[in-house]
Amino acid sequence: MRQSQMRTRAKICGITRAQDIQAVVQAGADAIGFVFFPPSPRHVTVGQAQSLAKHIPPYVQLVGLFVNASAEEIKTVLDSVPLDVLQLHGDETPEQCQQIAESCKRRWYKAIQVKSDLDVVAEVQRYQSAGASAVLLDAWHPELKGGTGHRFDWNKFPKLEIPLILAGGLTPENVSEAIDTTAAFAVDVSGGVESAKGIKDQQLIEKFMQGVQRGSAK
Template sequence: MTFVKVCGITRREDIEAAAGLGVDALGFILVPASPRFLPAEEAAALACTVPEGIRKVAVMVNPSGTEVEAVERTGVFDCIQFHGSETPETLSGCRLETIKAFSVTEEADLENAALFDAASFFLFDSKKRRYDKGVAFDHSMLRGRTFAKPFILAGGLGPDTLRGALREARPFGVDLNSGVEDAPGVKNRVKLAVAVATVRDFDTSERREHR
């Protein structure tokens, strides 16, 4: 089954909606420049309401060691997503699961993943002006490629684009954000439900094809 992460969570009702759809992880953005930003304490309090079995991911950009330790000390988050220009050493010192995000415009950008043995997962996103909405990169660059860690696909994913992206890239997981929103941090329940249903339908059709 494709791993489904919903990022940019800011509201309890969106946690409830996502949990009801059986998603695997929820992301809370601890980056002040993001329109979906939550202060660390507020994010931790909201993450405490996430049902058992759903990973809680703190999304950070170039955090200091002190900031990483503060997230770890909350005892709330299961994983930290590093979405900046962090070094491999930053991840190797982390006590939680880690996702290392890479901005992709060309195949050379994918090669950087080989440096991050300490990551639990890779995430490939479009290279864009920070927090632009709904931008995808050329997923054909991922066709037939294998990586040392499972990879999550992000950038421009929504009900209308998911099936093609899944078929092209064959990711371990998908990251849903702006493509299932009415506004930054405000998820649209219908779009979210359709997106998750699209992923599950793809999974089912793939199993049938490979019987």
């Protein structure tokens, strides 16, 4: 039985269409992610995000993913889009994250790419000390910031007091195993439930959430 004995939370990231929001909500996901990083194929503009956010009901969190954005850039988004949480997915230091959070008045969590030589526990603790609500562990890629479709060695997933989110290479087929292996607080998927980049597939979303439920029940 999983140590936490709590249902694993799930976020579907990289949403670009209103019909995908409906599919995510119907499938029972806890959070929806918008990507505010122009090089990403899942990028949405502030105007698009503002329109899409109107389709998100209460009790489903809206997360904004930013890569090396300044507090001023993030505040510009917040002026129009009601983000609940900031996901800082670049090279932000703990101090920079703390400054952004204070300026934007939002909870935040940091995405860390897991390299083979990284001291994951020490890195997580650095951001925890700076006030992170959670830490997301993703596969490392030399160029891409998330959405790689790759996975890291789940056996390296630590057990810490701070909520840890698992990302990278998750699919409907392996998410139950991933949860069983890592006991992650939450899982985050993007490409694993897509028919094309930025285009989600309703059946894959449903199957993914069924896998989350199976993994949580073990």
